[in-house]
Amino acid sequence: MSLLCGLRWIDANDFITFVLRSENRPDPYTLHNPAIAARVPNKPALSSLAFIACGTIASFRQADLWYDREYWLVQLFMPKLLFETRMLNATESVDRVWGIAGLMGQTLQKALAPVVDYSEQGRSEYWRTYHQFSLKTLVEAKSFAPLTLVGSVKSSNHQLPSWCLDLAGEPLTLLHLDFKWNVSTVYGYAGYADFQYEDDHEIKAAARALAITSHPHISISTAENDRILLTRGFVIDTIAEVVDDPRLVGQTDYCYKGTWLDWTTANPIHAAVLAFYNRVGQLARRLDTACTEDEMPMEFIICMITDWRVTAEVQQIYQDAWRCINDGGYEYFQGLEDDNRRRKAWEATRNLIRITGHSFFATKEGRLGIATPGCRAGDRVCCFYGGMNLYVLREGEDQGDLMIARKDERRFIGVAFINGLMEQSDRDDARLEDDEIFRIR
Incomplete structure (x- = not known):
């Protein structure tokens, strides 16, 4: 796979490695910040689409290492993807959930597609889509991933139950409590690879997560x-x-x-x-x-x-x-x-x-x-x-x-x-x- 920009091109794998290695350097050579993003009209003011894309692709490749790829796409990556879409200048509030639906597994895609409402009423009452999106993810995918998303500074609608995500407002904080403790540090997840114990192998980390996510009492x-x-x-x-x-x-x-x-x-x-x-x-x-x-x-x-x-x-x-x-x-x-x-x-x-x-x-x-x-x-x-x-x-x-x-x-x-x-x-x-x-x- 190659990335094209005008007459220039670069191997996508090399580019992803180049970008992600820069993330935790004190003198990063890729600047994913507002000064760079602002050069491109109508792009997010707080982050770089290229940086988000590289991180997302790398994360999805790691998902193949898990026993149930479709489940872990939701569990590990949905919170981050939803948080990033929240920071984009979406034309419609509904876009913030529909924009990531295609990245989920086929089972969840089929459940989500009918509940995303782009009618005139659906766009004005977008919280109904947020409600249904949270509901389908919780009940159909048996995942509490939507609960990881922090609330909004000013809640857009008090009709939403407390357990529903609301992506219309500015987030209260950055995403932090995102299960990193159950992802092997061999991936350098969250930049803490230098701090880990040597015996934390990916199999050991996955076993901890599996003991929770496959519990027989899940209801x-x-x-x-x-x-x-x-x-x-x-x-x-x-x-x-x-x-x-x-x-x-x-x-x-x-x-x-x-x-x-x-x-x-x-x-x-x-x-x-x-x-x-x-x-x-x-x-x-x-x-x-x-x-x-x-x-x-x-x-x-x-x-x-x-x-x-x-x-x-x-x-x-x-x-x-x-x-x-x-x-x-x-x-x-x-x-x-x-x-x-x-x-x-x-x-x-x-x-x-x-x-x-x-x-x-x-x-x-x-x-x-x-x-x-x-x-x-x-x-x-x-x-x-x-x-x-x-x-x-x-x-x-x-x-x-x-x-x-x-x-x-x-x-x-x-x-x-x-x-x-x-x-x-x-x-x-x-x-x-x-x-x-x-x-x-």
Whole structure:
């Protein structure tokens, strides 16, 4: 396969390798940023179509390594594809889901095709397509992938159930809790290949995922005209304390476009980020009393990376990253004489910026976690059979603008990661209550 541009051409495989190798370099030679994208009229302002395309093609090739290619196209790649289409200047809101439908397996394509409505009414009431898209993916594909997508800064329509994706508004955060902990680090997924344990082979990683996604208790259905999501699972823990900052939610420009010039306390958003991380560090040290004030708690780092497959070296790497995002950070970064240390510090610095807007929390059982925005004390952390994330549900009648008809109904708040609870066997050991069918409106 070749890529053509005027009279020039390049082998597609070589080009994909060239682009992706540049992604995690501190001095990338391919610039997938607004300055480049802006040269092409009517193209996305926040990312490069070429970069997205290269990453997508590479990811789909990796899908052949899994036992069920069609399932993993949904499970691993749908969230990323949906997030990227959200950032494009789509003519119609319906385009944001229809644009990726053709990349799914044939079974799901057949289920999705009839529900994408391009009629005049369908385009104006596009949330109905979002509802049906979420429904078909959950029920037909038995995948919780749509729940991974973060909500919108301003929800476009309150008629949507809490478990439905809404791609019409600006995202609350970048996509982060996307199952990377169950993808082998031999692929360098998410740029953390330097941190992993040596024994994390692709077969071992796939076995962890398979124990969750092939569980015999998976049950996903709907009720009340598809407004209620019914799924089997159990409660693992309860959120006791949350560290968040509303000012950091929706700051995608800061995450995408930020440079060394923005990573200074003269920038109020960046100053708020530093204050936020200081608060999270204090919370993590309270949970880990053996950690000194001069150390960055390992649980804090694991939550930021959302991956426990790291060595002790990661603490030094994130200490460097912390210095990099404080005042004088650029000079500190340039002063790192070892090229390998500088590269790792750059990867960690990018991650600190990328996760801006997420919430950290402590549970009643003394665990530290990270979640998409919106959780609060009293919310329940749950396991859904078949779901690789943990899921935050809110109980009771105080549900804001969402009409709750029954006391046993919950509202879906978001997804979460807690170290030590991301494997099925660990979740089974940590359960607080018996299995139940969650009714999520």
